[in-house]
Amino acid sequence: MHHPAPRHPRLDPLADRYAARTHGMKTSEIRALFSVVSRPEVVSLAGGMPAVTALPLDAVGSMIGELVSGMGAQTLQYGSGQGDPRLRERICDVMALEGITDASPSEVVVTVGSQQGLDLVTRVFVDPGDVVLAEGPSYVGALGVFQAAEARVKHVPMDDDGLIPEALEQALIECRAAGDRVKFLYTVPNYHNPAGVTLSEPRRQAVVEIAERYDLLVIEDNPYGLLGFDREPMRALRARDDRRVIYLGSFSKTFSPGLRVGWVLAPLAVREKLVLATEAQVLCPPSLTQYAVARYLDTQPWREQVKHFVELYRERRDATLESLEALMPPGTTWTRPDGGFYVWLKLPHGLDAKLMQPRAVNAHVAYVPGIGFYADGSGREFMRLSYCYPEPDQIREGVRRLARVIEAELDLHSTFDGVDTGTFRAVSGTQPGIVGPANSDRYEDRA
Ligand code: PMP
Numbered sequence: 050m051h052h053p054a055p056r057h058p059r060l061d062p063l064a065d066r067y068a069a070r071t072h073g074m075k076t077s078e079i080r081a082l083f084s085v086v087s088r089p090e091v092v093s094l095a096g097g098m099p100a101v102t103a104l105p106l107d108a109v110g111s112m113i114g115e116l117v118s119g120m121g122a123q124t125l126q127y128g129s130g131q132g133d134p135r136l137r138e139r140i141c142d143v144m145a146l147e148g149i150t151d152a153s154p155s156e157v158v159v160t161v162g163s164q165q166g167l168d169l170v171t172r173v174f175v176d177p178g179d180v181v182l183a184e185g186p187s188y189v190g191a192l193g194v195f196q197a198a199e200a201r202v203k204h205v206p207m208d209d210d211g212l213i214p215e216a217l218e219q220a221l222i223e224c225r226a227a228g229d230r231v232k233f234l235y236t237v238p239n240y241h242n243p244a245g246v247t248l249s250e251p252r253r254q255a256v257v258e259i260a261e262r263y264d265l266l267v268i269e270d271n272p273y274g275l276l277g278f279d280r281e282p283m284r285a286l287r288a289r290d291d292r293r294v295i296y297l298g299s300f301s302k303t304f305s306p307g308l309r310v311g312w313v314l315a316p317l318a319v320r321e322k323l324v325l326a327t328e329a330q331v332l333c334p335p336s337l338t339q340y341a342v343a344r345y346l347d348t349q350p351w352r353e354q355v356k357h358f359v360e361l362y363r364e365r366r367d368a369t370l371e372s373l374e375a376l377m378p379p380g381t382t383w384t385r386p387d388g389g390f391y392v393w394l395k396l397p398h399g400l401d402a403k404l405m406q407p408r409a410v411n412a413h414v415a416y417v418p419g420i421g422f423y424a425d426g427s428g429r430e431f432m433r434l435s436y437c438y439p440e441p442d443q444i445r446e447g448v449r450r451l452a453r454v455i456e457a458e459l460d461l462h463s464t465f466d467g468v469d470t471g472t473f474r475a476v477s478g479t480q481p482g483i484v485g486p487a488n489s490d491r492y493e494d495r496a
Pocket of ligand 1: 097161162163164165188190237242270272298299300301306309310311
């Protein structure tokens with residue numbers, strides 16, 4: 050059936066009725082790029098898609114088929130709001146690998162990916178105007194949740210060892226002085242998205258001590274913790290403090306993102322609120338995918354599979370770092386991740402990753418501009434490169450193209466030196482701060 054498009058899409062007749070919280074919602078920098086990066090000629094260093102083709106697809110396929118025929122109607126029925134008890138037990142075994150040995154299945158809530166966990170935790174704790182502390186930069190999907198809840202995000206700087214504890218303390222002191230209600234610190238301690246760095250051991254201790262001293266709640270978001278290249282998993286923050294740390298986990302990176310299974314580990318009183326919130330949202334997490342994950346953990350060599358993923362990502366990380374080293378013009382710097390999916394790259398002085406993006410897409414390479422990872426519009430000189438999905442040869446080609454674009458940009462920049470930034474922006478053809486479908490359509494026209 051043909052559905053006529055609205056004649057005046059800009060004149061939205063419901064515009065004055067939307068809830069105030071929708072004003073904070075915007076298209077993520079990553080989604081805006083989707084139509085571009087799926088084209089075969091473009092090397093995408095943009096999306097953070099796990100390499101699911103490395104899974105034993107036949108074995109997983111028959112396992113899921115046998116679930117329905119073997120377990121029957123149960124797999125197709127509603128389940129508990131808190132999630133399948135068997136799966137929650139297995140989740141506790143998984144968390145023990147990161148030093149969380151005292152977790153009880155009763156403290157676990159199964160969620161539709163850790164993304165839903167983030168949303169639930171935010172619903173339970175954040176009122177409009179509350180402050181959320183988050184690393185600068187921060188995971189774009191978390192910023193989207195905080196903005197939708199009308200939280201005010203205050204960024205805490207990081208360096209190669211992760212979040213800087215002194216800066217965290219400083220932020221807390223400033224918030225106290227300003228009378229702000231700080232609801233929690235949101236942190237990704239392992240192989241940070243997008244920064245690629247890991248919170249060092251001494252800093253873990255320092256963050257937990259600050260949390261204790263300032264009575265600060267910490268949301269520890271840890272989807273990448275088992276994906277370290279060179280070492281055993283580090284001890285989680287939650288393993289050091291079971292009262293002030295709420296832990297978010299996910300099977301998206303260790304198994305499959307398409308199944309959408311994650312979890313929250315929280316003290317019982319909080320767990321109760323999370324279950325009420327999830328029941329209001331989705332009644333219960335999907336039964337079939339929970340059984341699939343539980344069966345996978347029970348019957349498949351999943352830890353060997355994680356090792357296999359790690360080897361594959363290590364090879365891609367190496368290809369990325371070697372190419373950057375060989376090809377990037379002076380003045381470009383980047384982080385050196387020892388796990389996970391991401392490199393955070395800083396452009397030479399004066400360049401702007403967002404303005405440069407259309408030219409990169411023309412040169413058939415995609416990345417995510419840094420501004421998407423800040424709530425305050427900063428980060429223009431940064432970009433995130435993901436090495437998880439392309440093959441090493443594609444990565445090398447992508448970095449080669451990117452290096453050429455940056456070099457051309459440097460030439461252009463020196464030509465325009467002295468011209469005010471307004472003119473420089475006009476030359477690039479994008480407007481600062483505008484993200485979303487309008488821009489992505491334009492990239493499509495050009496590339
Ligand atoms: N947190 C972080 C830091 C992530 O990188 C992601 C996925 N990119 C998520 C949460 C959400 O993952 P999922 O919902 O698939 O578990």
